[in-house]
Amino acid sequence: MSTANPFLLLLASIFTQNIALVYILGMCPFIVISKNFKTAAGMGVSVIFVVTLTALINWPIYYKILLPLKIEILSFMIFIIVIAATVQLLEMLIEKFFPPLQASFGIFLPLITVNCIVLAVCIFMVLKQYNFIQTVFYSLGTSAGWALAILLMAAIKEKLLLVGDIPKGLRGAGITMIIAGFMAFAFMGFAGMIPLQ
Amino acid sequence: MPKKQVKRSFKHTKSYKALVSGLWQDHPTFCMVLGICSMLAITNKMDNALAMGLGVTFCTAFSSLFVAIFRNAIPARVRMLAYMVIISTFVICVDRFLKAYFPAISETMGPYVGLIITNCILMGRAEAYAIKNGPWLSFLDGVGCGLGYTFMLILMALIREPLGFGTILGKPLMPAFWVNWVVMTIAPGAFFLLGAYLWIFRTIAKKTE
Numbered sequence: 001m002s003t004a005n006p007f008l009l010l011l012a013s014i015f016t017q018n019i020a021l022v023y024i025l026g027m028c029p030f031i032v033i034s035k036n037f038k039t040a041a042g043m044g045v046s047v048i049f050v051v052t053l054t055a056l057i058n059w060p061i062y063y064k065i066l067l068p069l070k071i072e073i074l075s076f077m078i079f080i081i082v083i084a085a086t087v088q089l090l091e092m093l094i095e096k097f098f099p100p101l102q103a104s105f106g107i108f109l110p111l112i113t114v115n116c117i118v119l120a121v122c123i124f125m126v127l128k129q130y131n132f133i134q135t136v137f138y139s140l141g142t143s144a145g146w147a148l149a150i151l152l153m154a155a156i157k158e159k160l161l162l163v164g165d166i167p168k169g170l171r172g173a174g175i176t177m178i179i180a181g182f183m184a185f186a187f188m189g190f191a192g193m194i195p196l197q
Numbered sequence: 198m199p200k201k202q203v204k205r206s207f208k209h210t211k212s213y214k215a216l217v218s219g220l221w222q223d224h225p226t227f228c229m230v231l232g233i234c235s236m237l238a239i240t241n242k243m244d245n246a247l248a249m250g251l252g253v254t255f256c257t258a259f260s261s262l263f264v265a266i267f268r269n270a271i272p273a274r275v276r277m278l279a280y281m282v283i284i285s286t287f288v289i290c291v292d293r294f295l296k297a298y299f300p301a302i303s304e305t306m307g308p309y310v311g312l313i314i315t316n317c318i319l320m321g322r323a324e325a326y327a328i329k330n331g332p333w334l335s336f337l338d339g340v341g342c343g344l345g346y347t348f349m350l351i352l353m354a355l356i357r358e359p360l361g362f363g364t365i366l367g368k369p370l371m372p373a374f375w376v377n378w379v380v381m382t383i384a385p386g387a388f389f390l391l392g393a394y395l396w397i398f399r400t401i402a403k404k405t406e
Contacts, residue, residue, distance in 0.1 A: 022383075024238040025234045026234065027234045027237065028233070031233075076289055076311050076314060077281075080281045080315075081278065113281075116235075116316075119311070123308040169398075169399040170396045174396045181388030184384040
């Protein structure tokens with residue numbers, strides 16, 4: 001079991017080990033959905049919610065069901081099924097009970113299933129042997145870090161459009177990559193701030 | 198005699214088209230910018246890039262094949278879940294294979310092998326091609342896309358490993374006075390390099406946004 005302090009874990013996963021800019025995960029929505037600040041915010045909040053929820057469901061499944069039965073070889077498959085099922089269930093619940101939320105979050109939910117960071121958090125949780133409390137803070141921090149990164153990216157891109165003198169071939173994904181490179185540099189500045197591997 | 202004719206006209210068959218479209222016209226990275234997470238993360242070493250590329254090719258080809266075989270039995274509402282189950286089966290195979298025969302590579306790639314499941318290329322090919330076409334064509338399409346992706350991984354690693362570590366496939370390449378560019382081995386270098394590649398490719402292909 002890992003002995004990391006949960007609070008440090010939260011800070012570390014937001015800043016020094018940002019999942020988007022250090023581990024380079026969750027890039028597809030990072031490129032596609034960062035055109036507009038408002039949509040990016042909607043996606044960020046949905047990701048925080050889904051990532052934390054699925055990690056909290058998958059932790060007991062792995063440690064209470066898969067490990068005792070010695071079928072942890074199936075963990076990838078079980079994790080992804082749980083994620084897909086949770087997302088589908090959430091979609092139905094929101095549609096039924098919170099119709100106003102449907103317009104702002106409903107459209108992002110199906111996309112989240114194939115967002116790598118949901119599965120990545122579950123895999124990291126197993127690899128780094130976090131206990132339940134650590135998993136809570138770790139999943140919350142990781143998804144918040146991703147949301148922070150996509151919000152920064154969307155804000156930069158919105159301002160960039162106002163200037164609007166990007167070479168034709170670099171528009172869209174190309175310039176997003178270059179900006180992400182600079183942002184990754186900036187986030188490297190946090191390294192060493194938190195004494196945690 | 199008839200055999201020769203078949204060979205000559207293979208270039209104009211549907212199979213050839215399915216195989217080749219993934220290599221250039223519908224190249225997964227350049228045109229659709231899919232599946233770049235794992236690509237940026239693991240291409241700082243050539244052997245990781247090769248392992249990842251072949252693993253993805255295997256998974257795409259066989260998951261497309263199986264999706265196509267079961268395409269009439271999969272209900273439309275739960276098709277995503279069905280893709281996930283099929284894809285994760287093959288990803289588990291790749292993960293176990295690497296763990297058993299290439300433990301060193303498996304160690305450095307860590308979680309990224311499991312994350313092939315959420316590589317958008319696999320899901321994308323299943324949804325865009327395999328669910329509508331026969332098994333053989335889908336298989337070829339999967340191989341084509343996988344090879345196109347592998348090609349891109351090799352292009353990335355070809356620049357990142359010599360500049361970042363001064364080696365290629367673990368063998369020293371750069372002269373003695375060479376100072377390693379550490380930035381190429383970590384995230385920012387990957388972002389800049391892909392940005393540059395996208396710029397070059399899109400200018401050549403005139404596919405701008």
